[in-house]
Amino acid sequence: MSRFVKGLAVVLVFLVVTVCGVTVYHFATTSTFKLIAVYMDEETPAVFRWSAKQSLYWFHPDEADVKQLNREAGAQYVVDVLGPEEARPVLRHLVDNGLDINSVSKAHGTRFTALHAAAITNNPEGARLLLEFGADPTLRDGEGRTPLELARFSSNRPNRVEDYSAVINVLEEAQR
Numbered sequence: 001m002s003r004f005v006k007g008l009a010v011v012l013v014f015l016v017v018t019v020c021g022v023t024v025y026h027f028a029t030t031s032t033f034k035l036i037a038v039y040m041d042e043e044t045p046a047v048f049r050w051s052a053k054q055s056l057y058w059f060h061p062d063e064a065d066v067k068q069l070n071r072e073a074g075a076q077y078v079v080d081v082l083g084p085e086e087a088r089p090v091l092r093h094l095v096d097n098g099l100d101i102n103s104v105s106k107a108h109g110t111r112f113t114a115l116h117a118a119a120i121t122n123n124p125e126g127a128r129l130l131l132e133f134g135a136d137p138t139l140r141d142g143e144g145r146t147p148l149e150l151a152r153f154s155s156n157r158p159n160r161v162e163d164y165s166a167v168i169n170v171l172e173e174a175q176r
Contacts, residue, residue, distance in 0.1 A: 016173045063098075070099065076105075081120065119171060148171035148175060152168060
């Protein structure tokens with residue numbers, strides 16, 4: 001019986017090490033965007049969330065990730081997906097590794113910065129955090145609007161359901 005238990009223990013250790021090794025390799029070669037999504041998905045098992053978080057800080061972002069993040073105003077993903085306290089260290093890590101907090105998204109011709117995205121999605125905490133990291137509230141989108149003007153425009157839409165006053169206040173204060 002003792003040999004069986006020892007053999008079973010060896011097999012179990014082998015399986016755990018193999019699974020962990022494959023998981024670490026997978027996350028090390030996964031894009032920063034996907035890691036952030038896995039890291040914050042409440043449905044993801046805790047061990048994978050922990051692995052994604054560790055991989056984000058150990059292996060990412062690489063040069064290709066930074067270029068991609070800067071082409072897509074990548075800071076918006078961090079503030080959209082993560083809460084302010086979780087987003088702060090991730091943003092610090094990404095900015096320290098080359099993320100331009102004022103990068104402009106080339107998608108759909110909007111030319112939004114992450115701050116524009118926070119304004120239009122009515123995310124005052126995200127806007128506050130982006131401003132803390134140096135986001136410029138005077139930059140204009142593809143239609144010539146600042147984030148404040150975009151928030152005011154969204155607030156004045158007919159049939160709007162959301163109250164944009166908090167994000168408008170954050171952006172007004174930033175321009176003083």
